Amino acid sequence: MPSPTLLENPLRQGLSSGRVAPPCSLVIYGASGDLTARKLVPALFELYEKHLLPVSFNLIGISRSVISDGDFRAKLKEALVKSKPQITDAIWESFSQHFHYLAGGYDDFKVYQALSAKLDELDEKNGTIGNRIFYLSTPPNVFEVIISNLGAAGLAREDKGFSRIVIEKPFGHDLASAKELNVKVREVFKEHQIYRIDHYLGKETVQNFLVMRFANSIFEPIWDRRHVDHIQITASEDLGVGTRAGYYESSGILRDMFQNHLFQVMCLIAMEPPVIFEADAIRDEKLKILQAIRPFDETTVRTHAIRGQYGPGFLAGEKVPGYRQEEGVAPESTTPTYAAIKIFLDTWRWHGVPFLLRSGKRLPKRTTEAAIQFKEPPNLLFKNNMNGLSPNVLIIRIQPDEGITLKFETKVPGMSMEARTVNMDFRYGTSFAEGTSEAYERLLLDCMLGDATLFIRGDEAEAAWAALMPVLNHWETTKPEGKFPNYEAGSWGPAEADSLLERPWRHWRKV
Amino acid sequence: MNAPSAQNIERDLTGLWLEKGDTQTQLSGIKRIYTTNLVAYASDHEDGYRVEGILGDMMQYHPGRYILVRPAADTTEAPLRYYVSGRCLSWADPEKRVCCDMVKLVAQKEVIENLYGFAFSILVPDVPVEFWWTGDLPYYSPFFENMASQLSRVWVDSSKFKDPIQSVARLAAFWNKRYPKTNLADMNWIRIQRWQALVAELFDGDWSKYLKDIKQVTIEYGEGSTPLRSLYLAAWLGAQLGWRHHQPRMNDLSKPIMFEGPKGPVEVLLKPIPAPDERADRIFAVGIVTEGEQPAIFTVARDEDPHQVIVRSEINHELAFSRVVTFEHLHSDDVLAIGLKHFEADPVWKKTLQMVGTILVHPDMSLEDKGKA
Numbered sequence: 001m002p003s004p005t006l007l008e009n010p011l012r013q014g015l016s017s018g019r020v021a022p023p024c025s026l027v028i029y030g031a032s033g034d035l036t037a038r039k040l041v042p043a044l045f046e047l048y049e050k051h052l053l054p055v056s057f058n059l060i061g062i063s064r065s066v067i068s069d070g071d072f073r074a075k076l077k078e079a080l081v082k083s084k085p086q087i088t089d090a091i092w093e094s095f096s097q098h099f100h101y102l103a104g105g106y107d108d109f110k111v112y113q114a115l116s117a118k119l120d121e122l123d124e125k126n127g128t129i130g131n132r133i134f135y136l137s138t139p140p141n142v143f144e145v146i147i148s149n150l151g152a153a154g155l156a157r158e159d160k161g162f163s164r165i166v167i168e169k170p171f172g173h174d175l176a177s178a179k180e181l182n183v184k185v186r187e188v189f190k191e192h193q194i195y196r197i198d199h200y201l202g203k204e205t206v207q208n209f210l211v212m213r214f215a216n217s218i219f220e221p222i223w224d225r226r227h228v229d230h231i232q233i234t235a236s237e238d239l240g241v242g243t244r245a246g247y248y249e250s251s252g253i254l255r256d257m258f259q260n261h262l263f264q265v266m267c268l269i270a271m272e273p274p275v276i277f278e279a280d281a282i283r284d285e286k287l288k289i290l291q292a293i294r295p296f297d298e299t300t301v302r303t304h305a306i307r308g309q310y311g312p313g314f315l316a317g318e319k320v321p322g323y324r325q326e327e328g329v330a331p332e333s334t335t336p337t338y339a340a341i342k343i344f345l346d347t348w349r350w351h352g353v354p355f356l357l358r359s360g361k362r363l364p365k366r367t368t369e370a371a372i373q374f375k376e377p378p379n380l381l382f383k384n385n386m387n388g389l390s391p392n393v394l395i396i397r398i399q400p401d402e403g404i405t406l407k408f409e410t411k412v413p414g415m416s417m418e419a420r421t422v423n424m425d426f427r428y429g430t431s432f433a434e435g436t437s438e439a440y441e442r443l444l445l446d447c448m449l450g451d452a453t454l455f456i457r458g459d460e461a462e463a464a465w466a467a468l469m470p471v472l473n474h475w476e477t478t479k480p481e482g483k484f485p486n487y488e489a490g491s492w493g494p495a496e497a498d499s500l501l502e503r504p505w506r507h508w509r510k511v
Numbered sequence: 512m513n514a515p516s517a518q519n520i521e522r523d524l525t526g527l528w529l530e531k532g533d534t535q536t537q538l539s540g541i542k543r544i545y546t547t548n549l550v551a552y553a554s555d556h557e558d559g560y561r562v563e564g565i566l567g568d569m570m571q572y573h574p575g576r577y578i579l580v581r582p583a584a585d586t587t588e589a590p591l592r593y594y595v596s597g598r599c600l601s602w603a604d605p606e607k608r609v610c611c612d613m614v615k616l617v618a619q620k621e622v623i624e625n626l627y628g629f630a631f632s633i634l635v636p637d638v639p640v641e642f643w644w645t646g647d648l649p650y651y652s653p654f655f656e657n658m659a660s661q662l663s664r665v666w667v668d669s670s671k672f673k674d675p676i677q678s679v680a681r682l683a684a685f686w687n688k689r690y691p692k693t694n695l696a697d698m699n700w701i702r703i704q705r706w707q708a709l710v711a712e713l714f715d716g717d718w719s720k721y722l723k724d725i726k727q728v729t730i731e732y733g734e735g736s737t738p739l740r741s742l743y744l745a746a747w748l749g750a751q752l753g754w755r756h757h758q759p760r761m762n763d764l765s766k767p768i769m770f771e772g773p774k775g776p777v778e779v780l781l782k783p784i785p786a787p788d789e790r791a792d793r794i795f796a797v798g799i800v801t802e803g804e805q806p807a808i809f810t811v812a813r814d815e816d817p818h819q820v821i822v823r824s825e826i827n828h829e830l831a832f833s834r835v836v837t838f839e840h841l842h843s844d845d846v847l848a849i850g851l852k853h854f855e856a857d858p859v860w861k862k863t864l865q866m867v868g869t870i871l872v873h874p875d876m877s878l879e880d881k882g883k884a
């Protein structure tokens with residue numbers, strides 16, 4: 001059903017404050033957790049301050065911890081004040097006046113009935129007109145039980161207003177479990193009601209891929225196998241596994257970073273122009289890319305995918321432990337904390353162009369970027385005067401310093417014919433007086449507005465798992481060859497990753 | 512001092528950046544970034560200092576080429592002098608400084624009148640050009656005329672008009688006829704955006720049904736000032752809600768403004784209240800009363816804490832909703848920075864100004880022609 005919009009309020013029209021969410025209730029499962037306090041509530045507060053959160057808005061937190069409404073709010077306030085120390089009591093009271101908490105087990109049907117009654121009561125009291133969003137912010141082992149109980153309690157029905165479900169990552173543990181989760185969630189919710197989050201897609205620069213590629217005419221003609229030598233997508237972390245060892249031991253870097261974030265970035269770079277700028281048109285094109293990933297076979301699973309794990313080392317001059325020494329990690333663990341994989345897309349546009357994806361923990365710094373490396377220029381004209389020209393590289397930086405850089409050659413001033421690579425830089429923060437918003441702020445608003453463009457469709461999630469399964473299976477059934485852990489904390493990963501480069505002119509970027 | 516020419520100015524700017532590149536950042540040098548050209552005109556040299564300060568602040572976070580044109584302090588000074596200066600964004604990474612520049616043109620009044628061609632020659636190509644006329648609205652000025660007819664947008668600040676009501680009535684009456692291709696923007700319109708958003712959110716969702724029942728609107732403003740912002744807010748409400756102004760045109764805003772709404776007359780009262788800063792034409796509160804099946808009152812009012820406002824509604828004599836939000840005071844540099852973010856014409860502002868034109872007494876257009884003659 002179409003979501004009620006605010007267009008009927010003529011005073012909203014033309015205001016520069018932007019798209020305003022319709023009245024709704026947000027129910028968060030796992031509300032006692034870290035994500036709610038650290039990300040979701042601060043994002044809601046930003047929307048509130050920008051007048052984008054509707055006046056008629058309720059938040060209901062649900063988890064097993066038995067705490068009062070007051071304690072729930074106090075905890076959220078404490079977390080929010082850390083990033084927003086200027087919040088006064090009056091503003092906090094006002095922002096949180098429609099926050100409620102319900103304690104109960106996720107498998108206890110009575111809690112869903114109580115929730116349903118509470119939502120009806122709040123609809124009546126606060127004008128939320130039956131619009132509901134259920135946000136699953138629990139560990140994934142309880143997703144299914146929550147979903148089926150929501151269905152049984154009639155909360156997925158859309159007869160009064162909309163009913164949407166937001167599912168946090170990880171979406172499944174492998175292809176089979178993702179399929180199963182899709183089946184379970186679709187038994188209760190229709191695809192248009194399902195919002196699978198990948199918070200990378202909420203980042204401004206990631207969205208800028210689409211604008212850059214399809215709102216400019218200079219990039220598209222050279223965006224293909226004739227001009228591009230290869231593409232590198234890097235997501236590096238300087239942090240180790242920290243307190244998340246339990247989760248990490250059973251997931252590893254491929255599940256944590258590749259199946260979702262890196263594949264999504266690759267899709268946005270590689271996809272064909274969608275016919276219209278609409279959620280399904282864009283997701284159709286991304287899906288085609290995931291389906292075009294050349295399947296790993298017995299050989300390429302070894303030659304095109306390199307795993308790594310950090311040993312002890314130094315970061316910013318400080319000694320840090322290796323992965324196996326971290327708390328909660330098995331002393332013989334072979335969980336990969338680093339991966340580099342080479343992907344070929346069997347499409348007309350990208351035939352033969354390697355996409356080199358890498359991500360790791362305890363690398364020298366935290367960076368995410370995509371670099372499109374163009375082919376070398378025919379070096380005939382300057383070959384006598386210069387020792388090799390560097391190819392052009394277009395770098396799209398996603399974090400921490402969002403922007404775009406183009407590397408190109410210029411002549412060094414003087415009598416000799418000498419070339420040097422220089423950067424042409426565009427930085428988000430400096431060219432627009434406004435900072436970029438947090439990913440969760442954008443995604444929560446989009447979900448309230450019913451815009452699924454930046455969310456993953458079920459078939460995309462499955463296609464991503466399908467592409468990755470041979471590597472996952474291989475890694476989980478064989479021991480790493482050679483020395484393992486194979487890279488020092490604070491280095492750029494294992495030397496074996498160089499074997500993916502194949503050509504003498506290709507190098508992993510020191511980002 | 513070099514003779515004023517576009518080449519000399521460009522050369523001096525390049526020299527300036529080479530110097531800064533050497534002294535400030537040995538590593539990667541500096542990056543000059545221009546997202547806009549802003550040409551500002553200050554009508555006297557004292558105002559010139561004020562405007563220069565505002566531009567300096569803006570440069571801190573909105574890189575562009577800033578050109579300030581101001582009259583010389585006295586007639587013995589050279590006909591035209593120029594000064595160049597650079598500014599690097601204070602918060603940018605010190606290893607990769609992001610910088611932009613200002614060119615100040617100080618000229619004798621009669622030189623200024625014909626300076627537009629020169630100002631055009633030192634713009635950065637391919638980025639938008641904005642013109643900010645910082646002071647009173649002139650009856651006729653070739654400089655203004657040429658800038659306004661050739662650029663895509665002109666900024667005025669109606670709070671600086673000496674006769675605000677008359678000047679705004681003139682803008683409403685002549686702008687579109689005289690400069691059909693140029694967007695007019697008023698900083699006072701940006702200043703009330705926050706109030707618009709606050710009032711608008713009172714009528715979201717189910718509550719929008721009360722809009723048709725509005726009977727009376729009271730807008731409180733600081734005593735001693737001309738309530739232009741309040742007038743804009745009233746005209747905006749009228750324009751967005753399809754009201755018509757039928758009653759005789761007015762120039763005395765102490766009388767109620769009478770509109771014809773969908774269900775009969777709507778009275779808008781602009782009410783002065785004691786205010787700490789008498790000259791600032793600030794809005795202090797907006798109250799909206801409806802008379803439908805269920806009587807309702809909607810208010811937005813400043814709190815005792817000057818950084819907060821309270822938004823509330825009462826339906827059938829019961830509190831329906833109340834919210835406290837932060838309210839930041841905007842300085843002129845903030846106002847301009849917000850305004851420059853959007854390049855497109857603002858249709859709501861156009862409609863509002865038209866509505867203002869139907870409320871106020873027609874200006875004496877013969878004065879326009881006299882000025883020209």
Ligand SMILES: NC(=O)c1ccc[n+]([C@@H]2O[C@H](COP(=O)([O-])OP(=O)(O)OC[C@H]3O[C@@H](n4cnc5c(N)ncnc54)[C@H](OP(=O)(O)O)[C@@H]3O)[C@@H](O)[C@H]2O)c1
Nearest residue numbers: 030032033034035036063064065137138139142168169170
């Ligand atoms: N934190 C982040 O930055 C982040 C980033 C991206 C994605 N995510 C995803 O977002 C979801 C929530 O993240 P989070 O960091 O908030 O998680 P969390 O703190 O580990 O868990 C959230 C809540 O779920 C409940 N819970 C924990 N373990 C449970 C179990 N075994 N069975 C049932 N309930 C359990 C707990 O509440 P009660 O014990 O009170 O019921 C807990 O407060 C996860 O799926 C995570 O993968 C998190």
